[in-house]
Amino acid sequence: MSHAMSHVDVNVPRFNQAVIALLTGIGFVIEMPALVVLGFSILFMSRVFGPKFAPLTQLYVRSLRRSSEITTEDARPPAFAQLLGTLFLGAASIAFLAGVPVLGWTLSLIVTALAALAATANICVGCILYQRYLEPSNG
Amino acid sequence: MAELLRLSVLIAVVSLAWALVRWWERQNLHASGLTPGITVITTANCVICPQAIAALRQQNLASPLRILDVGDPSVANVRVQAIPTVIVANRSSQEVLRRTGRSTVTDAMDIVDIAHEALALGRRIQPAP
Numbered sequence: 001m002s003h004a005m006s007h008v009d010v011n012v013p014r015f016n017q018a019v020i021a022l023l024t025g026i027g028f029v030i031e032m033p034a035l036v037v038l039g040f041s042i043l044f045m046s047r048v049f050g051p052k053f054a055p056l057t058q059l060y061v062r063s064l065r066r067s068s069e070i071t072t073e074d075a076r077p078p079a080f081a082q083l084l085g086t087l088f089l090g091a092a093s094i095a096f097l098a099g100v101p102v103l104g105w106t107l108s109l110i111v112t113a114l115a116a117l118a119a120t121a122n123i124c125v126g127c128i129l130y131q132r133y134l135e136p137s138n139g
Numbered sequence: 140m141a142e143l144l145r146l147s148v149l150i151a152v153v154s155l156a157w158a159l160v161r162w163w164e165r166q167n168l169h170a171s172g173l174t175p176g177i178t179v180i181t182t183a184n185c186v187i188c189p190q191a192i193a194a195l196r197q198q199n200l201a202s203p204l205r206i207l208d209v210g211d212p213s214v215a216n217v218r219v220q221a222i223p224t225v226i227v228a229n230r231s232s233q234e235v236l237r238r239t240g241r242s243t244v245t246d247a248m249d250i251v252d253i254a255h256e257a258l259a260l261g262r263r264i265q266p267a268p
Contacts, residue, residue, distance in 0.1 A: 011166075014162075018155060018158075018159050018162075021152075021155055022152060022155055022156060022159070025148050025149075025151060025152035025155070026152055028145065028148050029145055029148055029149045029152060064163065064166070065166070109148070112148065112151075116151060116155050119155065119158070119159075120154075120155065120158050
C-alpha cells in the first residue's frame with residue numbers, strides 16, 4: 001500500500017499540486033462536485049497503486065518532462081501532503097454524496113488553497129507538518 | 140459573499156493556470172539550453188547580423204543576448220524556446236528557415252524594432268519576411 005520511493009523529481013509533486021488545485025478550484029467555480037471526486041480518485045489511485053499508476057505523475061514523466069537533469073527531493077514529505085489531500089478530498093466527496101455541499105466545498109477549498117500555495121510558492125504545509133512532527137530524526 | 144468567494148477562486152484558478160503555462164515554457168527553455176532574450180542566428184554570409192547585434196547591444200535591448208552560429212546544435216531547439224525571443228537571420232539562411240520554420244528579416248533596424256516590440260509585449264514575435 002505504501003509504494004514508498006526514497007526520492008522524487010521535485011517537479012512531480014508541484015505538477016500534481018497544481019493540477020489538483022485547478023481541478024478543485026474549477027469545480028467550485030462552476031459548481032461541479034464531480035471534479036472534486038475526480039481529484040480524489042486521482043490522488044487515491046496514486047496512494048493505493050503507487051507512482052506507476054499515478055495518472056498525473058505518469059502524465060508528467062511520460063509527456064511533460066523535458067529536462068534530462070532531474071532535481072530530486074525526499075519523497076516522504078510530499079507523500080504525506082498527498083495523503084492529507086486524499087483524506088480531505090475523500091471527506092469532501094462523501095459530504096457531497098451525503099448532501100452536505102457546504103462541508104464538501106469547505107474541505108475542497110482547503111485543498112485548493114494549500115495545493116496552490118505549494119505549487120506556486122513552494123510552501124507545502126503538509127510537508128512542513130511531516131518534517132516537524134513525523135520525521136523519524138525528530139523523534 | 141458566496142459570489143465574492145467564487146470570483147476570488149476564479150481569479151486564483153486563472154492565475155494558477157497561467158503560472159502552469161509559464162512553468163511549462165521554462166521547462167522547454169531549460170531543455171533547449173537557451174535563455175530568454177534575443178537570439179541572433181548568424182551565418183558566415185550574414186551581412187546584417189553584425190549590424191543587428193551591434194544595434195541591439197547599443198540599445199541594451201537584449202539581456203542576455205545569445206548569438207548562435209547556424210551550425211550550433213541549439214538552433215534545432217530554438218522553436219521550443221520561451222518568450223520573449225526574436226530569431227534573426229539573413230534572408231539567405233535557408234538552413235535556419237528549414238530548422239526553425241521561421242521567417243527572416245533583412246534590415247538591422249527592423250531587428251531592433253522587432254526586439255522592442257517583443258520585449259514590450261512580452262511574447263514571441265516572428266519576424267516578418
